[in-house]
Amino acid sequence: MTESVRRHVAGLAPDELPSYVYDLAALRDHAAAVRAALPERVELYYAAKANPEAPVLTALGEAVDGYEVSSGGELAHVRAAVPGAPLAFGGPGKTPAEIVAAVDAGVHRWHVESEQELHRLAAVLADRPGMVVDVLLRVNLPVRTGTLDAVALAMGGRPTPFGLDPDCAEECVRLLTDGGPIGRQLRLRGVHAHLASGLAATEHLALAEGIVAWSAALADRHGFPLDEVNVGGGMAVDYDDPGHRFDWTAFGDGLAKLLDAHPGLILRIEPGRALTAYCGWYATEVLDVKGSHGEDFAVLRGGTHHLRTPATRGHSQPFEVLAVEAWPHPWPRPAVTTGRATLTGQLCTPKDVLARAAEGADGLRTADRVLFAMAGAYAWNISHHEFLMHPHPGFHYLGG
Numbered sequence: 558m559t560e561s562v563r564r565h566v567a568g569l570a571p572d573e574l575p576s577y578v579y580d581l582a583a584l585r586d587h588a589a590a591v592r593a594a595l596p597e598r599v600e601l602y603y604a605a606k607a608n609p610e611a612p613v614l615t616a617l618g619e620a621v622d623g624y625e626v627s628s629g630g631e632l633a634h635v636r637a638a639v640p641g642a643p644l645a646f647g648g649p650g651k652t653p654a655e656i657v658a659a660v661d662a663g664v665h666r667w668h669v670e671s672e673q674e675l676h677r678l679a680a681v682l683a684d685r686p687g688m689v690v691d692v693l694l695r696v697n698l699p700v701r702t703g704t705l706d707a708v709a710l711a712m713g714g715r716p717t718p719f720g721l722d723p724d725c726a727e728e729c730v731r732l733l734t735d736g737g738p739i740g741r742q743l744r745l746r747g748v749h750a751h752l753a754s755g756l757a758a759t760e761h762l763a764l765a766e767g768i769v770a771w772s773a774a775l776a777d778r779h780g781f782p783l784d785e786v787n788v789g790g791g792m793a794v795d796y797d798d799p800g801h802r803f804d805w806t807a808f809g810d811g812l813a814k815l816l817d818a819h820p821g822l823i824l825r826i827e828p829g830r831a832l833t834a835y836c837g838w839y840a841t842e843v844l845d846v847k848g849s850h851g852e853d854f855a856v857l858r859g860g861t862h863h864l865r866t867p868a869t870r871g872h873s874q875p876f877e878v879l880a881v882e883a884w885p886h887p888w889p890r891p892a893v894t895t896g897r898a899t900l901t902g903q904l905c906t907p908k909d910v911l912a913r914a915a916e917g918a919d920g921l922r923t924a925d926r927v928l929f930a931m932a933g934a935y936a937w938n939i940s941h942h943e944f945l946m947h948p949h950p951g952f953h954y955l956g957g
């Protein structure tokens with residue numbers, strides 16, 4: 558944990574826990590380093606769904622070129638939090654009302670996910686003569702067998718509801734470029750492909766090369782200029798080893814080589830997790846420690862209804878302990894004595910586990926504080942807050 562986070566959490570009263578604590582200064586530094594590793598012709602968008610909190614979006618403002626939003630709700634929220642920032646609008650299942658709202662908001666790029674979406678968008682634009690929008694076709698590209706087997710989440714390269722099948726993409730390109738009504742107000746700028754999450758730099762580069770090659774061939778076949786290719790997000794974050802980071806330098810170097818081979822092309826990436834995961838901590842305290850059939854359990858204030866990430870991914874969330882020496886009670890202080898403990902929350906379900914059989918919990922005592930790291934992405938906003946009606950955590954933004 559950073560020094561400012563440690564100091565802040567040490568100063569919180571027990572009933573101010575649990576709290577999410579964000580180090581926005583560390584976030585700004587990290588995002589600036591990511592930006593610096595990327596060549597000029599790579600645009601960096603932040604996928605807002607990873608963590609859409611307004612101070613987080615604002616802190617990223619200097620380093621990113623824009624934000625990727627995937628719903629009408631995110632669109633309105635990000636517009637209000639970072640007014641004027643370019644937005645890319647993606648996501649399967651855009652409703653007619655969302656399409657109208659995004660047209661009227663003037664989004665910078667459309668990531669079109671189906672042929673019907675092209676028709677819907679063209680119909681909305683027909684009521685707004687003279688208005689033209691820029692479109693990328695999101696394609697679910699075939700990937701070499703085995704490439705995505707090891708990654709955490711695969712959105713492409715196999716049957717999924719995301720993007721266009723390659724054959725359908727050909728048909729969409731025809732509709733956009735055949736001189737018919739659809740192409741009059743929709744300008745085809747290129748291709749978007751977000752195929753997986755959890756990719757190391759070399760894996761991501763191999764995918765990016767494949768996406769660009771496929772897109773260039775598509776543009777050649779149909780004779781349209783390929784201005785842009787968005788190769789998605791999904792840069793890996795290693796919850797088992799927080800120090801092991803995505804190699805942005807190698808990734809930037811690889812993208813620079815790819816761009817050398819395609820003069821004039823703009824590449825875009827849209828990471829979420831790898832930008833914000835490291836800037837957030839979920840801080841809480843030990844309410845009780847007990848032995849059960851030979852194993853120790855430390856029951857924490859809060860739980861997976863606030864930080865669902867370890868339950869959804871099946872990992873142990875990395876944590877650090879902040880020892881609290883004061884013990885004002887006359888009864889013995891319950892403590893971990895078996896060398897390890899499972900850290901659970903307050904929910905009445907055995908699935909409420911934040912870290913399992915963790916050796917880092919050796920000696921942990923009631924009232925000690927526990928800070929879960931890497932809680933800045935897909936954490937609070939993916940959690941089932943209302944289950945069991947415990948209070949919501951606090952939110953603290955340091956270095957804003």
Ligand SMILES: *Cc1c(COP(=O)(O)O)cnc(C)c1O
Pocket residue numbers: 604606607625627647648751753754755789790791792827828829830831
């Ligand atoms: C979720 C998502 C991202 C971000 O993925 P991360 O794994 O958080 O980097 C980017 N693009 C699209 C289309 C997404 O759905």
